[in-house]
Amino acid sequence: MKIYNMNNFTRWGLFILGVNLSLNVCAQDTLWINTGDWYQSQDTMSVLRFNETAVFDTSNVALITPADASLFLTVINTDTEPHDFGVDGLWSLGLDILPNDTTTFEIPPMDMGTYRYFSSDQRGVYLGLSGVLKVGLNMPHQFHWNLADCMPERMDSVFSGGELLDEAPYVPRYFSINSYTHPHTASDANGYVALALGDTCTISIVNSGMMDHVLHFHGFHVEYLSTTIQTSRIGWSKDTVPLLQGEGMTLLLIANQEGIYPVHNHNLIAVTNSGFYPGGMLTHINITP
Amino acid sequence: MRVYISLLFAASLFCLNAAPSVAQTFSPPPLLFTGMDGILISDGGMEIPVWGYGLTANGYITVPGPLLEYETGDDVNLSFVNNSPESHTIHLHGLDVDQANDGVPTTSFIVIQDDVGSYEFTASEPGTFFYHCHVTTTLHLTMGMYGMILVRHPGGILFEGGPAYYSDAPLLFSDLEIATNLDPVQSFPFHDIRPDYFMVNGRSGSQLETGSSGTPGEPGTILSCPNGESLALRLGSMAYTLTKLIIPAELGAMCYMSDGRPVPTPFGVEELDIYPGERFTVLISPDAEYDGTIEVQSWDMVNREYVHSNFVRIRDAALNVGDTQIQNPLSLSISPNPSRDFISVNSSDGRDLADWTIYNTSGKMIAKGYSNAPSMRIDISLFASGSYILESINGDFKSRARFVR
Numbered sequence: 001m002k003i004y005n006m007n008n009f010t011r012w013g014l015f016i017l018g019v020n021l022s023l024n025v026c027a028q029d030t031l032w033i034n035t036g037d038w039y040q041s042q043d044t045m046s047v048l049r050f051n052e053t054a055v056f057d058t059s060n061v062a063l064i065t066p067a068d069a070s071l072f073l074t075v076i077n078t079d080t081e082p083h084d085f086g087v088d089g090l091w092s093l094g095l096d097i098l099p100n101d102t103t104t105f106e107i108p109p110m111d112m113g114t115y116r117y118f119s120s121d122q123r124g125v126y127l128g129l130s131g132v133l134k135v136g137l138n139m140p141h142q143f144h145w146n147l148a149d150c151m152p153e154r155m156d157s158v159f160s161g162g163e164l165l166d167e168a169p170y171v172p173r174y175f176s177i178n179s180y181t182h183p184h185t186a187s188d189a190n191g192y193v194a195l196a197l198g199d200t201c202t203i204s205i206v207n208s209g210m211m212d213h214v215l216h217f218h219g220f221h222v223e224y225l226s227t228t229i230q231t232s233r234i235g236w237s238k239d240t241v242p243l244l245q246g247e248g249m250t251l252l253l254i255a256n257q258e259g260i261y262p263v264h265n266h267n268l269i270a271v272t273n274s275g276f277y278p279g280g281m282l283t284h285i286n287i288t289p
Numbered sequence: 290m291r292v293y294i295s296l297l298f299a300a301s302l303f304c305l306n307a308a309p310s311v312a313q314t315f316s317p318p319p320l321l322f323t324g325m326d327g328i329l330i331s332d333g334g335m336e337i338p339v340w341g342y343g344l345t346a347n348g349y350i351t352v353p354g355p356l357l358e359y360e361t362g363d364d365v366n367l368s369f370v371n372n373s374p375e376s377h378t379i380h381l382h383g384l385d386v387d388q389a390n391d392g393v394p395t396t397s398f399i400v401i402q403d404d405v406g407s408y409e410f411t412a413s414e415p416g417t418f419f420y421h422c423h424v425t426t427t428l429h430l431t432m433g434m435y436g437m438i439l440v441r442h443p444g445g446i447l448f449e450g451g452p453a454y455y456s457d458a459p460l461l462f463s464d465l466e467i468a469t470n471l472d473p474v475q476s477f478p479f480h481d482i483r484p485d486y487f488m489v490n491g492r493s494g495s496q497l498e499t500g501s502s503g504t505p506g507e508p509g510t511i512l513s514c515p516n517g518e519s520l521a522l523r524l525g526s527m528a529y530t531l532t533k534l535i536i537p538a539e540l541g542a543m544c545y546m547s548d549g550r551p552v553p554t555p556f557g558v559e560e561l562d563i564y565p566g567e568r569f570t571v572l573i574s575p576d577a578e579y580d581g582t583i584e585v586q587s588w589d590m591v592n593r594e595y596v597h598s599n600f601v602r603i604r605d606a607a608l609n610v611g612d613t614q615i616q617n618p619l620s621l622s623i624s625p626n627p628s629r630d631f632i633s634v635n636s637s638d639g640r641d642l643a644d645w646t647i648y649n650t651s652g653k654m655i656a657k658g659y660s661n662a663p664s665m666r667i668d669i670s671l672f673a674s675g676s677y678i679l680e681s682i683n684g685d686f687k688s689r690a691r692f693v694r
Contacts, residue, residue: 170592173480211591212531214564216382218391221550232556238548239383240566259388260396266566267529267590268427268479275478277427284396 027065030074033083033097033119033129040174040181041274043152046159048079048127049179050117058179060131062144062190062204067112067136074104083124087133088116088206088246089228096121112136113226114144114204114248126150126158128179130208137250141201143193145177147243147281149209149270170210175270175280182264182271182282193263193285195255203251207243213270213281214242217253219261220285225250240266255287321369323377323400323422324350327433331486332494337470339433342420345370352491353461353527354436357420359412361442367420368407371400375424377434379408382419382566383549384438386410392423399424415442416549417459417523417568427479431465435527440549447521447570448551454572455518460601462563462585463488463527484529487587487597497599513606516577520603524561525568528587530596532563535584539576540603546570565590573603580604580648580678608689621681621690628669632692634679635664643683669694 036056038047050060054076065071075097077083082096087107097103114137118130132144149172156162174181180188195201202225207213221237224230229247243249264271265281273279325340327350342354359365371377376399380392390408391397400406421435437459446453464484469476476482489497498511514520522542526532536542536559544558545551547569558571582600589596622635636642642660647667655672669677672694680689 171481172591173478211593212564214566216566218380218393219385219388221385221548235553236547237550238567239385240548240564240568242562242564242567257385257387259391261388261391262393262396266564268430268565269482269529269591270480272427272478272480275480277425277479 027069028072028074029063029065030076031061031063033075033077033079035079038128038179041276043174043274045150045152045155046127047155048083048119048124048129050075050129050131054078059188059190060128060146060179060208062132062134062146063117064134064137065110068109070109071107072104073107074102076102079123081123082121083119083129084121085119086117088118088248090115092120110135111226112250113228114206114250115228116206116208116246116248118208123158125210126155128208130206132204132206133248134204134250137202137204139200139202141195141199142204143190143201144204145191145206145215145283146179147175147177147205147207147209147213148179149175149211149213172210172270173274175209175213175265175272177281177283180283181273182279185283188283191283193253193283195253195285195287197255197258197287197289199255199287201253201255203253204248205241205243205251206248207245209245212242212244214240214266215263215281216240216266217261217263217285219257219259220253220255222251222253225252253285255285258287258289261285261287320345321354321367321379322350322372323369323434325373325375325432327352329433329491332492332496335467337465337467337486338473339465339470340373340429341433342369342436350433352433352488353463354420354434356459357436357438359438359440361412361415361440363412363440364409365412366407366409368405369400370405371402374402376401377422377424377429378406379420380423381408381410381438382421383416383568384410384412384414384418392420394424412440414549415440415448416546417525417570418549419525419527419566419568421527427482428469428473428476430527431469431482431484431529432473433463433465433470435461435463437461437523437525439523447545447572451545451551452519452572454521455514457521457523458512459490459523459525460585461490461525461527462532462587463491464530464587466529482529483589483591484587484596487528487530487585487599489585489599489601493599497601511602511604513604513608514573514575515606516575516579519572519574522571522573523568524563524571526563526565528565529590530565531588531590531593533586533588534561534563535559535586536561536571536573537581537583539579539581540573540583541576542571542573544569544571575603575605578605578608578648578680580608621679621688623679623690623692627693629694630670631666631668632679633664633666634681634690636681636688639663640683640686642681645679645681648678648680 031050034056038045051057052061077097086092115133117133178191227249271280322345327339329337329339339352341350343350378392418438422429464487542558545555585599587597646657647655
């Protein structure tokens with residue numbers, strides 16, 4: 001692993017989207033750790049996100065890199081606290097990126113699949129520093145779902161630097177896909193699966209939440225192409241797909257019938273917004289003729 | 290008027306008894322109805338209000354709803370009349386039906402009070418599926434509006450090219466939060482529903498062992514399978530909790546299907562996690578004289594904490610009362626029962642007990658000996674707490690009795 005510390009940001013700007021690169025080609029990208037507000041129903045939560053620019057965006061950006069090539073990543077930390085960085089179960093930076101500092105490092109080549117990249121420190125975990133890393137996926141139609149659950153009271157406590165009462169029951173009130181909750185999931189171009197009849201797509205999913213989630217597909221079975229935890233399920237065809245905490249997964253969807261079909265968490269407390277149904281972790285597949 | 294559920298009838302409808310089932314291909318399918326005035330009698334006798342589906346011909350709802358059985362390739366028209374004041378639907382979970390028949394209010398249609406809803410689909414794939422209401426789903430499911438659909442492949446095999454099996458044993462795992470069921474109007478907010486009552490086919494605790502009548506050993510509450518045959522466990526969860534099955538190795542459990550599709554490589558299973566909405570088909574082949582239980586654990590999904598266990602009893606059909614393989618049964622009495630220290634065993638006809646063996650509920654031999662008297666006293670003080678079976682064999686005379694430490 002190589003690490004470069006830079007006080008001045010240099011953006012290399014090569015953002016690879018669905019391009020099949022040959023071996024030994026390095027992908028490069030830049031992430032900003034930004035703070036901002038996330039509005040949900042009657043709650044406003046201070047959150048952290050990995051963004052493409054210094055401008056705060058409510059969704060963590062998806063990283064895309066070819067398989068069998070190193071990923072050179074520059075991370076700029078605009079938060080007031082240090083953060084570590086890693087790829088869940090695969091690789092860890094091993095040091096903190098200090099506030100207002102910039103660090104560039106190399107992540108070794110990874111196998112094809114979907115992984116969670118994240119900061120594992122308490123502030124990063126509770127405030128949402130966790131995103132989708134897609135490796136070697138070249139299908140023309142690709143979508144990604146970054147699943148999360150949160151309890152505003154805990155987030156407020158962590159953001160303000162207060163004590164986190166772990167013994168208090170965790171009672172999440174919001175359940176999101178790419179930081180969108182239903183009905184706003186319909187406006188998320190990365191998550192709302194819009195295809196034409198006969199198309200095939202991959203859906204990259206990571207579970208960035210504090211609990212396991214389970215997604216049910218109406219109208220379709222999907223095939224497991226990769227998963228970081230439940231590896232014995234690769235090749236299975238299912239309509240109800242559990243995602244364990246921290247798991248990354250790639251699913252193949254064949255759009256073999258027209259119509260609009262929900263995909264939602266079948267732990268039904270998670271299709272609510274602060275208790276109101278319907279909401280939360282619910283999006284749609286829309287197949288047009 | 291409240292419709293009181295007969296758990297006895299519900300059990301027979303839901304095939305807890307795994308004797309070879311009579312082929313029941315409903316074509317046209319049964320007309321269901323929905324009701325919101327049912328009562329579930331809990332283990333312990335509490336009356337819990339439930340909503341659900343029932344067969345119109347029967348006139349009462351059950352939790353879960355009636356098992357719907359089809360054969361691969363059947364063209365199905367499933368309809369229900371809504372006899373309740375609130376709107377309902379049927380979502381055909383896992384059957385990949387088209388949008389019009391999907392049962393989701395916003396993309397399909399809703400069935401208002403006194404109206405009839407019909408759903409058409411082809412049961413194109415064999416396997417285990419669900420039907421459930423998709424109106425305010427978080428509430429309507431905890432109230433009980435779900436049931437299992439079983440699509441059998443012809444020829445007594447699980448799927449084309451799949452293994453043969455003896456019979457089906459549908460096991461639907463579900464749960465509810467009693468406070469919500471007692472007062473669904475005041476049940477908001479829905480994000481903190483935390484179940485505190487856990488069921489297998491609508492039964493819990495001692496109901497799974499004794500039946501609703503409380504009669505120990507009541508037929509129909511124990512899954513039986515002849516030695517050398519395979520029983521197809523049709524497993525599915527409509528719970529809000531994670532269901533974790535602990536399957537004794539003596540059952541030789543093999544998982545062949547999930548969510549209505551064969552798994553590419555069947556695998557042996559002694560522990561199986563079933564998340565809400567998932568289904569699995571697992572074949573078990575109990576060893577000769579097996580008499581044990583599958584533990585059904587429920588785990589809180591939010592904090593991943595263990596909360597409850599139910600037990601489903603499985604036994605070699607040869608152990609069933611009246612089975613021809615039990616020759617000249619004689620009666621055994623065991624007292625005191627339960628006991629912590631000693632049990633006294635007596636044969637009622639005065640024959641010597643001769644060779645005796647004690648098994649635990651997993652079928653494992655715990656102790657054995659020989660007695661040349663019709664009665665004896667056995668020290669059980671070092672046994673683990675639980676149920677045991679004592680077997681006595683004297684020549685052609687063979688009998689068994691159960692005791693609890």
